[in-house]
Amino acid sequence: MGVPETFTRETRHDPRMQGFRDRTQVEDVLALISRRIERLDVEPVALRNTAGRVLGEEIRAGAPVPAFDRAAMDGYALQGHETKDATVRTPALFHCIGEARPGHLCNLTVGPGETIQITTGSALPRGADTVVRVESTQREGPMVRVLEATAVGRHVGRIGEDIEAETVVLSAGRVLRPQDLGVLSAVGAGTVAVVRQSRVAVISTGDELITAGHLPSAYQIADMNSGMLEALIVRDGGVPRIVGPLPDDRDRIRAEIAEAARWADVVLISGGTSTGPEDHIPGIVAELGELVIHGVALRPAGPAGLGFIGRTAVVLLPGNPVSCLCAYDFFAGPIVRLQGGRPRNWPYRPMSLPLSRPLVSIAGRVDYARVKVEQGQVEPLATSGASILSSTTRADGFVVVPSELDGYPANALVTVWLYDLFPPSG
Ligand SMILES: Nc1nc2c(c(=O)[nH]1)N[C@H]1C(S)=C(S)[C@@H](COP(=O)(O)OP(=O)(O)OC[C@H]3O[C@@H](n4cnc5c(N)ncnc54)[C@H](O)[C@@H]3O)O[C@H]1N2
Numbered sequence: 001m002g003v004p005e006t007f008t009r010e011t012r013h014d015p016r017m018q019g020f021r022d023r024t025q026v027e028d029v030l031a032l033i034s035r036r037i038e039r040l041d042v043e044p045v046a047l048r049n050t051a052g053r054v055l056g057e058e059i060r061a062g063a064p065v066p067a068f069d070r071a072a073m074d075g076y077a078l079q080g081h082e083t084k085d086a087t088v089r090t091p092a093l094f095h096c097i098g099e100a101r102p103g104h105l106c107n108l109t110v111g112p113g114e115t116i117q118i119t120t121g122s123a124l125p126r127g128a129d130t131v132v133r134v135e136s137t138q139r140e141g142p143m144v145r146v147l148e149a150t151a152v153g154r155h156v157g158r159i160g161e162d163i164e165a166e167t168v169v170l171s172a173g174r175v176l177r178p179q180d181l182g183v184l185s186a187v188g189a190g191t192v193a194v195v196r197q198s199r200v201a202v203i204s205t206g207d208e209l210i211t212a213g214h215l216p217s218a219y220q221i222a223d224m225n226s227g228m229l230e231a232l233i234v235r236d237g238g239v240p241r242i243v244g245p246l247p248d249d250r251d252r253i254r255a256e257i258a259e260a261a262r263w264a265d266v267v268l269i270s271g272g273t274s275t276g277p278e279d280h281i282p283g284i285v286a287e288l289g290e291l292v293i294h295g296v297a298l299r300p301a302g303p304a305g306l307g308f309i310g311r312t313a314v315v316l317l318p319g320n321p322v323s324c325l326c327a328y329d330f331f332a333g334p335i336v337r338l339q340g341g342r343p344r345n346w347p348y349r350p351m352s353l354p355l356s357r358p359l360v361s362i363a364g365r366v367d368y369a370r371v372k373v374e375q376g377q378v379e380p381l382a383t384s385g386a387s388i389l390s391s392t393t394r395a396d397g398f399v400v401v402p403s404e405l406d407g408y409p410a411n412a413l414v415t416v417w418l419y420d421l422f423p424p425s426g
């Protein structure tokens with residue numbers, strides 16, 4: 001099944017108190033996301049603020065690092081061939097003509113029979129090609145006895161040993177690690193072009209919702225979705241802004257969505273997506289822009305939807321907290337990550353393990369089944385209601401049953417996506 005027609009102000013289908021006419025297959029929604037979602041532009045950011053950001057350009061070293069030959073040990077710089085026969089019993093004798101220190105230019109030239117006291121990191125003085133470690137020497141006034149033959153070039157770090165000039169040190173798309181900031185410092189980067197982070201508006205709706213942090217009274221529910229979504233967005237490199245929770249007031253919700261679409265790259269709306277008389281969101285999105293998808297062959301999160309207001313993507317997340325998480329995992333997360341230049345893939349670690357008992361599903365739709373991993377086996381959780389968010393805290397991860405299957409038999413090898421964060425790589 002392909003993507004059904006786009007609903008606009010003129011053509012919109014209002015499923016309120018009618019039900020869904022048609023449900024789009026998950027793979028078709030993902031194909032639409034790949035087609036319509038573009039990486040955001042790059043912006044210049046001070047190097048020290050770039051850890052965890054996505055590099056927007058290839059970085060090459062303009063000059064070698066280090067830009068000079070340097071001592072790798074504390075000791076004496078000299079011409080190595082002159083130590084050829086040195087032993088404890090037959091030391092080679094050198095005259096110390098000065099000192100070399102890091103960060104200071106040493107203007108002396110080391111001639112035959114001469115040496116310069118040097119410390120680690122100092123530029124090797126002219127004439128010298130080798131450093132003898134201080135442990136292999138004895139000092140007597142201006143004279144230095146070298147007690148060990150030291151091969152030419154020993155204990156010298158060569159120009160470009162860390163990074164050769166013109167090397168690509170980091171490629172575009174890299175999620176910058178702390179040590180990358182060190183390498184960028186080395187090649188002279190002060191400001192770095194990184195991909196702009198997706199700005200994500202989170203609008204929870206529902207008369208029953210109160211802001212988290214208070215115990216709800218009768219008929220009330222604490223807003224569980226805003227906090228969960230905020231953390232998911234941060235994990236995926238986006239910048240969340242919490243707008244709700246909003247009451248089921250159509251005009252107010254419409255105004256907030258229109259406002260959010262002006263500044264956000266993605267608007268996530270939780271609740272009000274389904275077929276009840278108070279489920280205004282699909283109609284509002286169709287009025288303000290286009291509602292491309294409403295109703296997905298996915299359980300939970302069947303009422304999920306996807307649309308656009310101008311260039312801003314709008315994702316309809318069903319209000320039931322597990323459905324909200326599922327719709328984020330399948331649709332919103334990929335959008336946030338793609339906009340930010342990150343891989344679309346789940347940031348969860350996959351593991352292939354056998355099922356302890358059958359996992360039942362219905363062919364024709366994708367199932368997002370919460371599971372526990374116990375003694376190397378996958379145990380489907382009995383509580384599958386989409387309103388039971390604690391099923392996801394009890395679960396170690398989830399198994400996706402594709403739409404062409406009606407489940408898996410016991411002992412089938414399945415992929416579990418572990419909720420523990422998979423360290424992102426770039
Ligand atoms: N006739 C039909 N009714 C429903 C269908 C359907 O296909 N036909 N789908 C059901 C499914 S599946 C879901 S999921 C829900 C989704 O409905 P909405 O997106 O409109 O969500 P609400 O009705 O606003 O809320 C559902 C449920 O979740 C609670 N909720 C909402 N927001 C939050 C939040 N931020 N934090 C915690 N809990 C929240 C809300 O109190 C409700 O209990 O529709 C079914 N109906």
Ligand code: MOO
Binds near residue numbers: 298323
């Ligand atoms: O799909 Mo609803 O999203 O089952 O709770």
